[in-house]
Amino acid sequence: MSDELEILRRRLERDLPASIHAALTAYARFTADEPPADAKGFAAWHAAAKAALGHVESSVKLLRWAGGEAETAATTDDGLAALLSQARDAIERLEETEEP
Numbered sequence: 001m002s003d004e005l006e007i008l009r010r011r012l013e014r015d016l017p018a019s020i021h022a023a024l025t026a027y028a029r030f031t032a033d034e035p036p037a038d039a040k041g042f043a044a045w046h047a048a049a050k051a052a053l054g055h056v057e058s059s060v061k062l063l064r065w066a067g068g069e070a071e072t073a074a075t076t077d078d079g080l081a082a083l084l085s086q087a088r089d090a091i092e093r094l095e096e097t098e099e100p
């Protein structure tokens with residue numbers, strides 16, 4: 001493995017957990033508010049929520065690649081997977097209640 005790639009892996013291992021936590025915190029704050037009642041506003045809110053989940057999911061995959069500690073990563077992944085599942089379920093329920 002090249003030195004640059006190893007440096008990148010170590011940097012990601014160091015920085016990504018805090019970034020993932022910040023993204024989840026921001027997502028929780030964002031989705032705690034009621035979505036807009038109008039269709040256009042709701043669609044934008046929904047797209048933003050889905051994008052945030054995608055960002056978290058990609059970051060978790062990148063952290064796995066970086067080779068974080070196996071036990072810690074597995075525990076974190078289980079928690080993140082559960083959170084992502086709950087968030088997706090909540091978005092689906094909102095979609096169902098908003099559809100005409």
